Amino acid sequence: xxxxxxxxxHAHDHHDHxxxxxxxxxxxxxNHKDIGTLYLITGLIMFFVGGAMALVIRAELFEPGLQYxxxxxxxxxxxxxxxxxxxxxxxxxxxxxxxxxIPMMIGAPDMALPRMxxxxxxxxxxxxxxxxxxxxxxxxxxxxxxxLYPPLVLxxxxxxxxxxxxxxxLGMSSIMAAINIIVTVFNxxxxxMTMMKLPLFVWTWVITAFLLIAVMPVFAGAVTMLLTDKxxxxxxxxxxxxxxxVLYQHLFWFFGHPEVYILILPSFGIISSIIPTxxxxxxxxxxxxxxxxxxxxxxxxxxxxxxxxxxxxxLAGELYFTYATMxxxxxxxxxxxxxxxxxxxxxxxxxxxxxxxIAFVVLFTMGGFTGLMMSISPADLQYHDTYFIVAHxxxxxxxxxxxxxxxxxxxxxxxxxxxxxxxxxxKLHFWLTTISVNICFFxxxxxxLAGMPRRxxxxxxxxxxxxxxxxxxxxxxxxxxxIFAYVIYKAIQGGEKASSEVWEGAEAHGLEWHLxxxxxYHSWTEAPAQALISDLH
Amino acid sequence: MDAKELQKANARLVWRMVVIALLxxxxxxxxxxxxxxxxxxxxxxGRVKEASAEQAxxxxxxxxxxxxxxxxxxxxxxxxxRAETGxxxxxxxxxxxxxxxxxxxxxxxxxxxxxxxxxxxxxxxxLKKTECFCFYDQEFEPHKERKMxxxxxxDPTVPADTKEMTLSYTFFDKTEKTQTIxx
Numbered sequence: 001x002x003x004x005x006x007x008x009x010h011a012h013d014h015h016d017h018x019x020x021x022x023x024x025x026x027x028x029x030x031n032h033k034d035i036g037t038l039y040l041i042t043g044l045i046m047f048f049v050g051g052a053m054a055l056v057i058r059a060e061l062f063e064p065g066l067q068y069x070x071x072x073x074x075x076x077x078x079x080x081x082x083x084x085x086x087x088x089x090x091x092x093x094x095x096x097x098x099x100x101x102i103p104m105m106i107g108a109p110d111m112a113l114p115r116m117x118x119x120x121x122x123x124x125x126x127x128x129x130x131x132x133x134x135x136x137x138x139x140x141x142x143x144x145x146x147x148l149y150p151p152l153v154l155x156x157x158x159x160x161x162x163x164x165x166x167x168x169x170l171g172m173s174s175i176m177a178a179i180n181i182i183v184t185v186f187n188x189x190x191x192x193m194t195m196m197k198l199p200l201f202v203w204t205w206v207i208t209a210f211l212l213i214a215v216m217p218v219f220a221g222a223v224t225m226l227l228t229d230k231x232x233x234x235x236x237x238x239x240x241x242x243x244x245x246v247l248y249q250h251l252f253w254f255f256g257h258p259e260v261y262i263l264i265l266p267s268f269g270i271i272s273s274i275i276p277t278x279x280x281x282x283x284x285x286x287x288x289x290x291x292x293x294x295x296x297x298x299x300x301x302x303x304x305x306x307x308x309x310x311x312x313x314x315l316a317g318e319l320y321f322t323y324a325t326m327x328x329x330x331x332x333x334x335x336x337x338x339x340x341x342x343x344x345x346x347x348x349x350x351x352x353x354x355x356x357x358i359a360f361v362v363l364f365t366m367g368g369f370t371g372l373m374m375s376i377s378p379a380d381l382q383y384h385d386t387y388f389i390v391a392h393x394x395x396x397x398x399x400x401x402x403x404x405x406x407x408x409x410x411x412x413x414x415x416x417x418x419x420x421x422x423x424x425x426x427k428l429h430f431w432l433t434t435i436s437v438n439i440c441f442f443x444x445x446x447x448x449l450a451g452m453p454r455r456x457x458x459x460x461x462x463x464x465x466x467x468x469x470x471x472x473x474x475x476x477x478x479x480x481x482x483i484f485a486y487v488i489y490k491a492i493q494g495g496e497k498a499s500s501e502v503w504e505g506a507e508a509h510g511l512e513w514h515l516x517x518x519x520x521y522h523s524w525t526e527a528p529a530q531a532l533i534s535d536l537h
Numbered sequence: 538m539d540a541k542e543l544q545k546a547n548a549r550l551v552w553r554m555v556v557i558a559l560l561x562x563x564x565x566x567x568x569x570x571x572x573x574x575x576x577x578x579x580x581x582x583g584r585v586k587e588a589s590a591e592q593a594x595x596x597x598x599x600x601x602x603x604x605x606x607x608x609x610x611x612x613x614x615x616x617x618x619r620a621e622t623g624x625x626x627x628x629x630x631x632x633x634x635x636x637x638x639x640x641x642x643x644x645x646x647x648x649x650x651x652x653x654x655x656x657x658x659x660x661x662x663x664l665k666k667t668e669c670f671c672f673y674d675q676e677f678e679p680h681k682e683r684k685m686x687x688x689x690x691x692d693p694t695v696p697a698d699t700k701e702m703t704l705s706y707t708f709f710d711k712t713e714k715t716q717t718i719x720x
Binding site for chain 2: 112113175178179182183186187188213214215216217218220221222225236238239240241243247250251312314
């Protein structure tokens with residue numbers, strides 16, 4: 001029965017053969033693996049571009065005073081660094097993983113909407129070229145921070161409309177990717193693959209996709225209002241015409257808070273796949289993980305104003321947002337507990353993906369705790385817009401989201417390329433990265449608590465030592481990533497052949513380990529046997 | 538599910554998702570009037586209400602509130618803006634008139650609009666104005682000063698623990714905007 005079903009679908013598939021040759025293969029491809037690869041490579045390139053900007057920032061902050069760049073350019077760097085890392089590195093990398101892994105994990109031949117998939121990827125390179133071009137425009141790139149708050153952002157020169165259109169294009173791309181993922185998971189699962197059998201990576205991505213569809217349009221609307229305020233005489237954020245700049249902050253953070261979960265939920269899914277494999281145990285508390293992820297997704301919509309405690313909210317608002325925000329610690333705590341319980345008494349080995357997963361659990365939890373500190377509105381008045389917040393969100397995004405991406409790459413690279421990566425180099429990359437990331441971001445907690453403001457190119461001399469330390473860490477971190485790029489290149493070129501299982505006992509953890517390494521161009525042209533699915537845990 | 542059914546199911550789901558995205562885009566725009574309505578309803582907008590008709594209220598001589606006036610000019614607008622007095626002791630229920638002065642220090646005609654804010658914000662509902670320059674756009678001839686009166690009363694029902702209030706005006710430059718509209 002399942003076999004005939006499959007042949008019918010296949011008759012409509014235009015690629016009965018392998019990939020076309022040459023450059024046009026990548027332009028016209030509708031194959032989920034090709035598009036996944038394109039996304040991942042884009043993510044990696046943008047990671048280096050955004051990283052180079054971070055190093056400009058850290059070079060300037062190495063010592064007090066103005067050394068290398070003028071303050072306006074410094075602010076362009078902080079703005080573009082953030083926009084590129086969020087929308088150019090982390091989000092495309094997660095979309096790449098989703099494209100590669102979701103069809104393989106749910107037993108589908110491809111994504112549900114292959115042509116839209118192609119379009120949603122190819123919007124990205126154009127939007128990033130447009131964003132990069134704003135650096136060379138009259139008045140420079142946007143320099144108001146990634147939040148693009150008015151009225152400051154309205155002082156941007158020619159770059160403003162281009163920045164806004166970039167956000168529109170990125171939004172369209174993300175929404176299309178999200179729709180594609182939802183349709184694929186809802187309609188393309190192999191027979192027997194029920195929702196509560198889905199690997200957690202798939203679950204977390206489905207919830208992420210719903211968040212994207214709900215909030216990207218709100219952000220698009222907010223930046224459209226910026227555009228009409230600047231050029232068409234509207235007064236959404238202009239008090240002279242009856243508007244209010246605070247409205248922008250509400251709109252932005254209604255998008256912005258779910259956005260930070262968009263950046264972290266797929267990481268939760270990745271870590272929930274890796275820890276069981278290397279602990280040689282099933283994941284502890286699967287269904288509680290699903291419910292915890294869903295609750296985090298829902299709560300993310302009702303806590304946004306904790307980013308705006310200093311805006312002059314009524315007391316009732318401050319109290320509400322404090323308590324609602326603290327509530328998020330509960331489902332997040334469930335997750336951390338489950339990861340620890342999965343490792344408990346497991347037969348653990350420490351290959352590079354597992355090292356990154358463990359570092360994720362430890363360091364992400366630290367970032368979570370500083371988040372809890374800031375959820376307390378009276379205390380937040382001290383932390384607001386200081387380096388403490390910079391330390392907090394870099395702890396959840398670098399050793400959080402980025403470490404999860406490193407872990408995922410090492411974990412699935414042998415599956416993608418068919419070759420084992422260089423374990424020795426992988427471990428070197430891990431230790432250099434983990435040590436340097438802490439040297440870079442840990443001291444920022446201290447200078448932040450002492451009152452060093454963010455987005456300022458100069459600082460008081462008492463912060464000099466910690467800033468110098470932070471800059472050294474940042475440069476070691478940045479250059480260590482060249483090892484990562486080299487490990488990937490080396491594995492693509494060749495190396496020890498990987499078995500289809502790759503990791504000992506991995507077959508029990510997901511359908512992708514039942515396909516050969518590298519997998520065929522079309523994953524499950526024949527739906528996986530029921531027995532395979534019922535044996536998963 | 539056969540291929541046709543699957544395609545139909547996919548299309549249906551895609552359209553549902555597109556509708557959600559469009560609704561959320563619209564919500565961004567609907568939130569501004571919604572927000573205004575909610576804030577006005579609860580009286581937490583911090584804005585002074587529009588002109589109210591003058592009516593005789595019982596003056597509460599036993600209470601005194603210290604009312605401060607703050608004048609701000611937004612951005613680079615070439616306006617010298619001040620109140621005739623920085624502070625006034627008032628009794629709830631009694632009408633007062635305070636004059637504000639603004640001088641255009643440039644060689645060009647200016648059109649401005651003053652936006653009032655009252656703090657603490659929960660007292661804003663009790664400050665009633667019968668006359669204010671903030672109700673209309675104001676025109677300033679080059680290098681001329683203008684006197685602009687505000688007539689107001691603080692409602693005697695204002696909570697008893699109100700000892701201090703601040704009335705702040707911010708002048709916004711509307712010259713360019715007004716001209717764009719006229720052209």
